[in-house]
Amino acid sequence: MTTEAAGQAPLGRRERHKRAAKLRLYTSALELFTERGYENTTVEDITERADVGRGTFFNHFRRKEDLVSLWGEQRRDHLNEHLGRSRADAEPAGVVDELAYCMRALAAMNESEWARTRTMLLAWVKAGRPVLEEPHAADIFADIVAAGIARGEIAPDADARRIGNLLRDAYLGTLYRWAQFEEPPGPLADELVAILDIILHGILRPSAK
Structure with a gap:
């Protein structure tokens, strides 16, 4: 602010x-x-x-819950600035690298103030903000995927919006799961990038597809 x-x-x-x-x-x-x-x-x-x-x-503020919304807005601004600086410094090599970079940026943002993240994440859920607020992270993921489709890196029939929502759900699900710990049980970025790899490359062996 x-x-x-x-x-x-x-x-x-x-x-x-x-x-x-x-x-x-x-x-x-x-x-x-x-x-x-x-x-x-x-x-x-x-x-x-x-x-x-x-x-x-x-x-x-009209009510206490508005402070939670402001916290979310501050985080969105921080993420946008972080991603904007990265693109200005060097364009990622491709869609996989850009999605992984985004996951790492989200991890760093959360781990930098873990105690506050845990508290505010629970407050965000109790205030109903995951349902009421626009899915900003999903929009960022969807834009990256859409650019990958345009460049021919992703199948042309892929649904960028659906993939963006899936990646956001994976990110938030991981964050909710880790919120039970007073300290992160390991590097959050590693977990998010591993989940991203599963989403992008699947779990079936080639012969089973």
């Missing part, structure tokens, strides 16, 4: 204070969710930690 957007005029004092208050609320909420758990943290706990009034909270 930045205070000013690139290329825009500096914000006025009132707007800076509003954004600073929202950032304090958001940061305080994440700290408390990680320390106490999402369900055990109240709006009053958050405003006290942020040192603002209850009314200030509702000036920025």
Whole structure:
């Protein structure tokens, strides 16, 4: 959450204070969710930690669940920036490499703050966000697959949208399974890339296909 957007005029004092208050609320909420758990943290706990009034909270958020949505938005922005930088530095060699890179980027994002990821992932599920929010990761995977189809790397009759959803489901399923551990039981990237390999290459022997 930045205070000013690139290329825009500096914000006025009132707007800076509003954004600073929202950032304090958001940061305080994440700290408390990680320390106490999402369900055990109240709006009053958050405003006290942020040192603002209850009314200030509702000036920025309609309900506690909106903080979970903002967390998801921040992660989506982070992922997009990460993938954008990778494409600017060097275009991946092909669809397999790009999908694997995306899986590794997702793993790094989660492992970099594992305790918070575990807490917020459970809060995200309890708030119903997997059902209510657009499947952003699926869109990224689908775009990569669609480009692979256009280049002739993937069968022309493949359904990019369906494959994107499958890869997102595999990613989230792995993340849910690992959320039971206080520390990742191993490199998350290795697990995600191994699952990707199974999805791309199958499990049957060639003679059985």
